[in-house]
Amino acid sequence: MGESFIAEARREQIIQSCIDTLEEVGYTKVSLTKIAKKAKVSTGLISYHFSDKMDLINQTLLYLLEKKLDFISGKVVQEETPTSQLTAYIEACLAYQVANFKYNIALIEIVFNVENEEGIPFYRADNGEEDEDPIYTLLKEILLDGQQKKEFSNQFDVEMICVLIQGAIEESMLKHNKTFSFEKYKNELIKMVLKIVI
Amino acid sequence: MGESFIAEARREQIIQSCIDTLEEVGYTKVSLTKIAKKAKVSTGLISYHFSDKMDLINQTLLYLLEKKLDFISGKVVQEETPTSQLTAYIEACLAYQVANFKYNIALIEIVFNVENEEGIPFYRADNGEEDEDPIYTLLKEILLDGQQKKEFSNQFDVEMICVLIQGAIEESMLKHNKTFSFEKYKNELIKMVLKIVI
DNA sequence: CAATATTTTGATTGTGCAATCAATATTTTA
DNA sequence: TAAAATATTGATTGCACAATCAAAATATTG
Numbered sequence: 001m002g003e004s005f006i007a008e009a010r011r012e013q014i015i016q017s018c019i020d021t022l023e024e025v026g027y028t029k030v031s032l033t034k035i036a037k038k039a040k041v042s043t044g045l046i047s048y049h050f051s052d053k054m055d056l057i058n059q060t061l062l063y064l065l066e067k068k069l070d071f072i073s074g075k076v077v078q079e080e081t082p083t084s085q086l087t088a089y090i091e092a093c094l095a096y097q098v099a100n101f102k103y104n105i106a107l108i109e110i111v112f113n114v115e116n117e118e119g120i121p122f123y124r125a126d127n128g129e130e131d132e133d134p135i136y137t138l139l140k141e142i143l144l145d146g147q148q149k150k151e152f153s154n155q156f157d158v159e160m161i162c163v164l165i166q167g168a169i170e171e172s173m174l175k176h177n178k179t180f181s182f183e184k185y186k187n188e189l190i191k192m193v194l195k196i197v198i
Numbered sequence: 199m200g201e202s203f204i205a206e207a208r209r210e211q212i213i214q215s216c217i218d219t220l221e222e223v224g225y226t227k228v229s230l231t232k233i234a235k236k237a238k239v240s241t242g243l244i245s246y247h248f249s250d251k252m253d254l255i256n257q258t259l260l261y262l263l264e265k266k267l268d269f270i271s272g273k274v275v276q277e278e279t280p281t282s283q284l285t286a287y288i289e290a291c292l293a294y295q296v297a298n299f300k301y302n303i304a305l306i307e308i309v310f311n312v313e314n315e316e317g318i319p320f321y322r323a324d325n326g327e328e329d330e331d332p333i334y335t336l337l338k339e340i341l342l343d344g345q346q347k348k349e350f351s352n353q354f355d356v357e358m359i360c361v362l363i364q365g366a367i368e369e370s371m372l373k374h375n376k377t378f379s380f381e382k383y384k385n386e387l388i389k390m391v392l393k394i395v396i
Numbered sequence: 397c398a399a400t401a402t403t404t405t406g407a408t409t410g411t412g413c414a415a416t417c418a419a420t421a422t423t424t425t426a
Numbered sequence: 427t428a429a430a431a432t433a434t435t436g437a438t439t440g441c442a443c444a445a446t447c448a449a450a451a452t453a454t455t456g
Contacts, residue, residue: 007433026319028226028311031413042435047415049433105322112310113226121224124303126375160386163373164366171365177324180357188358192394205403229443240405245445247403 011049011059014039018060019106027109032056057114061122064107069134071096076138082146086197087190089139093169094186104173139165143197152197165193209247209257212237216258220304225311230254255312259320262305267332269294274336280344284395285388287337291367292384302371337363341395350395363391 017039021030032053036043050056075092079085097104115121140162146152172185215237219228230251234241248254273290277283295302313319338360344350370383 010433026311026313032415033413043414044416044436045434053414108310108321112306113224115224123306123372124374156390157382157386159378160383161390163369163383164362164387164390167365167367167369168362169365171361171368174321175361176322184355185358185361188355189362192354192359192362195394196390208403230445231443241444242406242446243404251444 007049010041010045014041014046014049014056015060015063017041018056019064019102022060022106022109023102027113030109054114057110060106061110061114064103064110065133067100067103068096068107069138071100072135073138076142082142082149082151083194083198085142086146086193089142090165090169090190090193091186094172094182094189097169097173098182101176108173136162136166146197156196161193161196164196168193205247208239208243212239212244212247212254213258213261215239216254217262217300217304220258220307221300225307228307252312255308258304259308259312262301262308263331265298265301266294266305267336269298270333271336274340280340280347280349281392281396283340284344284391287340288363288367288388288391289384291333292370292380292387295367295371296380299374306371334360334364344395354394359391359394362394366391 014035017035018030021035021038025034032043032046035056036046046056050059072089072092075088075095076085079088111122113121116125120126140158143152143158143161147154147158168189172180172182172189175185212233215233216228219233219236223232230241230244233254234244244254248257270287270290273286273293274283277286309320311319314323318324338356341350341356341359345352345356366387370378370380370387373383
């Protein structure tokens with residue numbers, strides 16, 4: 001049977017509460033007590049469903065990464081050509097940030113604080129080749145495909161422009177002020193990137 | 199007299215130890231006990247020179263921001279034209295990251311965890327116009343100057359490309375793995391950015 | 397050198413937290 | 427419906443920490 005419905009529902013409820021609490025008080029001040037209170041549940045229940053605090057945080061991280069990847073790759077697969085896929089990728093990333101702001105904040109809080117078994121922070125983890133962020137991989141594939149199909153120039157280095165694009169997207173995540181227009185940034189960023197790759 | 203030499207030296211020593219400890223254990227696990235131990239000093243001494251833990255963290259943040267700004271603007275002012283200034287800016291940012299890796303890690307740890315008086319995290323702070331990051335301002339000025347002098351195209355939006363450039367620089371900060379070449383990235387990034395602005 | 401000011405120590409106090417667990421409630425199974 | 431399995435509670439324990447402070451050491455001054 002593996003997993004009861006109740007257990008699965010509770011787990012998701014607690015993960016949601018973890019996300020809410022992370023967004024509200026930040027990683028340094030997040031506690032099982034606060035998460036439990038927000039979920040209207042006892043602290044012991046969290047320990048019952050998760051082996052410890054880190055297990056909850058790690059599961060929340062996986063949950064957030066999956067949601068984001070699903071949304072973005074869902075948009076990209078609807079497109080045919082590398083150019084429209086690249087455009088869809090950028091649009092989807094920015095759209096997700098706007099529509100799921102809370103999720104992105106929770107993701108940042110975790111990514112910049114959680115560390116792996118060896119005590120190395122996630123954001124400093126030197127994954128090398130394997131175990132790479134699937135969102136990153138998706139972008140790389142679009143660019144490689146575009147070069148192979150001669151739709152993109154082969155003057156640029158895929159690895160390098162990936163870093164630029166990801167950085168340009170993530171930087172805007174932190175620009176949630178009244179004067180900054182995501183709509184405008186979306187258009188400008190697409191224009192700038194296409195100027196490089198075409 | 200204001201400040202004794204001993205007090206000033208101690209403060210700097212403790213700030214250095216704070217940076218080292220942040221790099222080693224990360225923000226969530228940094229404690230006055232660990233900082234004191236690393237500085238080979240008693241915990242009480244930190245309390246004597248800093249009003250509390252947050253005071254030490256804030257002073258460390260100011261120290262790190264100042265060092266970085268000094269280095270970058272020092273390189274930029276040596277150049278004459280907007281193009282060479284922009285190139286120098288990118289080169290300086292990347293060079294600083296490589297040469298002062300520890301400082302950048304400490305900076306990230308603080309920026310993504312510390313919050314202002316109202317409890318709003320630094321990285322989410324909506325500074326609007328005033329109180330902007332001087333490094334950001336420097337970049338903006340180079341780009342505006344370049345447009346005014348007709349050395350750069352006026353087809354792009356300064357605010358937008360600033361976000362792109364900063365993001366592209368900061369993203370590479372996290373790419374400290376063997377396969378990633380900063381030298382190559384530096385050249386490629388300059389090429390890509392110039393393609394947009396010229 | 398003596399008096400005063402500054403610097404430094406380390407033990408102590410109080411707080412918030414993660415994790416545990418026995419007791420209780422609820423659901424599932426036969 | 428009775429027995430067994432699962433889910434939930436909240437009080438308790440023990441730990442790590444920030445902050446405090448009286449005492450001691452060191453430096454400065456006249």
